[in-house]
Amino acid sequence: MSETVVEFDRLSRSFGAKRALNEVTLRVERGSVFGLVGENGAGKTTLIRHAIGLLKAKQGSVRVFQLDPVRHPKEVLGRIGYLSEDRDLPDWMTVAQLMRYNQAFYRGWDEAFAEQLREQFELDPKQQVKKLSRGQRARAGLLIALAHRPELLILDEPSSGLDPVVRRDILSAIIRTVADEGRTVLFSSHLLEEVERVADQVAMIHSGRVGLNGPLPEILQEHKRLVLRFGEPQLAEPNLPGAISCQGTGREWTVLCNGGVEELRVAASKCGAEIVDEGTPTLDEIFLARAGSQTDRQGAS
Amino acid sequence: MQIRISNSDGVPIYRQIVNQVKYLVAAGRLSSGDRLLPVRTLAEQLVVNPNTVSRAYRELESAGVITARQGSGAFVSDNGSPLALREKRKLLQQRVDMLLAEADSLGVDVTTVVKLLRDRSRKFNSE
Numbered sequence: 001m002s003e004t005v006v007e008f009d010r011l012s013r014s015f016g017a018k019r020a021l022n023e024v025t026l027r028v029e030r031g032s033v034f035g036l037v038g039e040n041g042a043g044k045t046t047l048i049r050h051a052i053g054l055l056k057a058k059q060g061s062v063r064v065f066q067l068d069p070v071r072h073p074k075e076v077l078g079r080i081g082y083l084s085e086d087r088d089l090p091d092w093m094t095v096a097q098l099m100r101y102n103q104a105f106y107r108g109w110d111e112a113f114a115e116q117l118r119e120q121f122e123l124d125p126k127q128q129v130k131k132l133s134r135g136q137r138a139r140a141g142l143l144i145a146l147a148h149r150p151e152l153l154i155l156d157e158p159s160s161g162l163d164p165v166v167r168r169d170i171l172s173a174i175i176r177t178v179a180d181e182g183r184t185v186l187f188s189s190h191l192l193e194e195v196e197r198v199a200d201q202v203a204m205i206h207s208g209r210v211g212l213n214g215p216l217p218e219i220l221q222e223h224k225r226l227v228l229r230f231g232e233p234q235l236a237e238p239n240l241p242g243a244i245s246c247q248g249t250g251r252e253w254t255v256l257c258n259g260g261v262e263e264l265r266v267a268a269s270k271c272g273a274e275i276v277d278e279g280t281p282t283l284d285e286i287f288l289a290r291a292g293s294q295t296d297r298q299g300a301s
Numbered sequence: 302m303q304i305r306i307s308n309s310d311g312v313p314i315y316r317q318i319v320n321q322v323k324y325l326v327a328a329g330r331l332s333s334g335d336r337l338l339p340v341r342t343l344a345e346q347l348v349v350n351p352n353t354v355s356r357a358y359r360e361l362e363s364a365g366v367i368t369a370r371q372g373s374g375a376f377v378s379d380n381g382s383p384l385a386l387r388e389k390r391k392l393l394q395q396r397v398d399m400l401l402a403e404a405d406s407l408g409v410d411v412t413t414v415v416k417l418l419r420d421r422s423r424k425f426n427s428e
Contacts, residue, residue, distance in 0.1 A: 035335045035351055039331075060414060132332070168348060171348045172345065172348055175344055175345050175348055175349070175351070176345060176348070177343060178350070178351065179345060193308035196308065196314070197306070197308065197314065197348060197349050197350070198348065198349065198350050199350065200352050200353075215314070217313075217353075220313055250416050273333050279311060280311060280312075281311070282308070282311055
């Protein structure tokens, strides 16, 4: 019964010699909160810019509401609320002018809701956009993104550089959007505890490629954090099959693995180690372990 | 119904909700027949995905802590008491563990600790 709202199909993109996206295939289903995570420069922003038609797909394809966002900008963009990391707003306008300007642009603009958000965010209508603080600027951008009650909310690193109060406004907006039947959120972030809180689907992007991709509860459940205790102090990182990362010193090492706990237990006992603690890692730990192993592999090759 | 979500302790969010609702029932801060906040309201209050709250409620339902009534929400079950007892024991057990660890480090044996508990309890009840 699910319906795909955003679809990237084997999307690749290069800027000069740099491969920014490499065969990215992802689907965002209606009603979900989809979190894109990855290091800076991993390709998240490039991917999002394709979804809103700022970049044209050269290899592979992009569909939003089953339409090509470059060929049908009016139909697509009118249904999207978008907030970028640099929160691009016309500096010379006042808050009131900014609201009127966007009201003219979006058919679904809800004037009462816009006013309610303006009050909630404590934005002075007479204030000039260029004089807004960083946090207030983000809130003004969020107001513009939300006030036409978009079917799809796209946020590119919305929390970056903001204080906890404004970050909470943004997260609340995500929850409120998705709690309304049938609306969808696609957002990128490197604050993984935020992603863990609000997302139900997560895709990790490393150097333009999709790594882990799936429902967040499954990703969390599949990974295990084990503490191994060796009979003898280990001078080098123990080589264990199935381990994504292995960190420690001496006798105790913490291993992160994706399933395969029994195999690891067997392998560990062969090296004279036993599992002394077992737990569920956070998304942050999973991400760090995976990002680390990726770098190692690239370094080795 | 006050629930706090912590990102730092490595416990999945839905499990934090489950544990805290169980705790609230055990502590008598939620009684049988009380209505839980609707999924949407709690999700907005905690700033977590509504599916996470739904999952916690499903788990609480299959554990018999709450009963979902079609169209009217989730309520604390009538038979909340046996579970509440279990939860109470679990809460006390943590304290007992700490007491035993401390007694051990002071070189006091279990028999002496038990005797001390009896003496204190007698004193408590006579006051």
